[in-house]
Amino acid sequence: MFDHAAYDRLKARFARIATLSEAGAMLGWDAAALMPPGGAVARGDQLAVLAGVAHALVTAPEVAEDLDAAEVAAEGAGTAGDPWEAANLRLMRREHARATALPADLVEAEARANSACEKIWREARAAADFSMVAPSLKIVLGLVRERAAALSERLGLSPYDALMDLYQPGMLTADVQGLFDRYETFLATALPRVEERQRKSPPPIRLSGNFPADTQETLCRRLAERAGLDFNHARLDRSLHPFCSGTPSDVRITMRYDESDPVQAMMAVLHETGHALYERGLPDAWARQPVGAASGMAAHESQSLILEMQACRSDPFLGWLSTELVSVFNGAGPAWAPSNLARLWRRVERGFIRVDADEMTYPAHVIMRFRLEQAMVRGALSVDDLPGAWAEELNRLLGIVPPDDSRGCLQDIHWYEGMFGYFPAYTLGAMAAAQLMAAARAAVPELDRALAKGDLAPLTHWLHAHVHAHGSRLDFNELLTEATGRKLDPAAFEAHLTSRYLS
């Protein structure tokens, strides 16, 4: 462990920055979950000022001096240095490099533009009219391209990689492209075979009836609690787009409920709970330090998907869940049998909506966005041409064309709040989830027996020890290597899909 006044000053400064970012996260949650529409302009200003203040704290001249001094001290400590401290310092240096690459007025302009665009997106999506939001999206994209150019120069990455690096450090376009090309090939063969098998099986019976949002919410809350979420440190609310936000001691999950169909919400809450448990499980000792944060968004998505897709759509867990649902909704008849629930929750279908997609076609939605956003950042695809390009890509990958903008390029919030380079994390996370589940099963023999009793604790304890507790000390591939013995390898995901859908 190296001890140095410069490093201590940096720790205090980064703690302040993280605390401001917590404030921003809470205000962002409020904007999505509660805020009256008339508050949007002022909220945009609030987030912009918070972002500007945090930016000023990272880029203050004394930070560069302290980083230099702390790095010299750390080198002096050599291999005897604490790996947490060393990683923390390395991550501080990276945040500083990223922040100093960006002028303060760009940071504030982006925060303001994103907030304004997101608000218009909500209206445009409701009206299924992309043209309403196109002018705002152009402004957002223009600023994103400025940011990408500035980061590219500083980090020595391509502009798109420089954006992606923010969400999943260490993953490059070339790596992702390789994984995605391989998946396209897999999907081209596997998807028709799965569809063929499904045609020969009994069709799933829809759960029919009225499923009041309040009842669904109560059940969702119970499922989250059962997965280990402590509502002394969490809330469950509603928003247009389900998400998990907040801070490690105050996690905010939002959901939406379809009163004619409870199927989506049950799994969505388990998904968001996976994210929440990661945040709650981060190392307390490193709270508000860069090394105490989650190790990127693909790692985050692996935690939501291992709960939602790997554990909770497994036969053992669905057996337990069937009993639970029957009791809550007074279900009766064959629709409520575990076998039918499995057919409902594991139905593979070419659809328009990413968040509704099954785990096999979901990567296709990601792959097309990965291509489109690369083209937009490069300047090869204009905002006005986005709906057409969207239709073309979806048609190429899944053979379908969206009937309107709300089921096309208006469905996701990401681009409209300036998030370009994020989408690949979903599929990298899905692949990692399969790999982690295989390792957890091998390490914890009672895992499936516990799932059959609705008990997720053996899995979540293993995840805590092998993923959550590491914070950002390890990057995505290092984390997978420590937990599973090898870096991200798509074989486990393909094996999982083959086993679940084709055997």
Next chain:
Amino acid sequence: MFDHAAYDRLKARFARIATLSEAGAMLGWDAAALMPPGGAVARGDQLAVLAGVAHALVTAPEVAEDLDAAEVAAEGAGTAGDPWEAANLRLMRREHARATALPADLVEAEARANSACEKIWREARAAADFSMVAPSLKIVLGLVRERAAALSERLGLSPYDALMDLYQPGMLTADVQGLFDRYETFLATALPRVEERQRKSPPPIRLSGNFPADTQETLCRRLAERAGLDFNHARLDRSLHPFCSGTPSDVRITMRYDESDPVQAMMAVLHETGHALYERGLPDAWARQPVGAASGMAAHESQSLILEMQACRSDPFLGWLSTELVSVFNGAGPAWAPSNLARLWRRVERGFIRVDADEMTYPAHVIMRFRLEQAMVRGALSVDDLPGAWAEELNRLLGIVPPDDSRGCLQDIHWYEGMFGYFPAYTLGAMAAAQLMAAARAAVPELDRALAKGDLAPLTHWLHAHVHAHGSRLDFNELLTEATGRKLDPAAFEAHLTSRYLS
């Protein structure tokens, strides 16, 4: 109008400060209305860092230079100067003087201590056990006394006046003491006479039945809308202690509902709506500038009380409200007649709880807090002796003694979040409300006819023009002088009480 780069820089800086303060207001609202208990520690840190950042912005060395330069330019402009700009600059100077009097670590320590104490207060109040929160309150009071001492020296006011000046600038202990002594004399004679009259009248019949919180909330929302609150810019939620917070474009009202009795909530929402309309009506052109803010808390309270006490407990409005209540709650029988509602809503009673008090005994609750907090700030009353002193004062003023701490010194949040010097504003506001109502009635002949139709617009339009739209350009007494022809004069309040309760 003077034009000066220094003044423009100050305006930009104060706008950032106000924006950070909006963020803090929203996080404070969330803490009271929604936050899970486990989030309290982190929230305290967030508020402390926001306060620290804002403090650093006000106290930066260049602010003093810019203030000096801008004041020279303003003097050069002489009487031709814009009174808004002049007032804005004057208020900036005052904020700067206040802030530079306080060391940054005191500001952050107070924010942190107040947030921690407030959390414990919630538990102590629920357990009716003052000893649980006494250690935290000692820390809070210690910091308040440090603040008072520092401000006293800088502003040339007594320590308690320096605190009160934060909430109602320009009002001094000596002025308030005079008004309060006069009121004590009035009350000593009037209260027994009112009680005597009440004994001779039919007793009010309690509205009996079950009044679901959701139904009450719907009605409260409708009353707020009817008073002119636009829910495109507002929310109505629930918390332990009803309050109005947020920002001018996103006002947050919270309420609590007693399902066995809807009487409190109806008037409480009108009270909070009065606050909300003031915020919503502040001059847009001066948003986020010191001169664009409300003119202190007594002025604020005058706006809530003119709605709640003056307008909505008047005979004409209660006539209308009776019909409304009957329709919402399917009320039938004599309990729902306007005359009984008047007896319910205008019942004078010696009670333990300030927020439940009628308008005649309410000032007694304020007067005792005014005395106790002066003594605590002076060091003449220790925290441990507070419950005893509380009982003594309440007994002296109203002849009653609280049965436990939750109905005694634990009932109000103020001290537990470091607000000392605030309480007088309630009664100054009540006096101002009576004075403003008399002026409004004289100026707007149709006012009472409109109230009889549940129409508050003639009153709220007059208030907008004569109070809200002035921001802080005028201080409390200047505002009253412009609106009513004279500074605060308790005669209108006494006349109102005499007319309503003794004629």
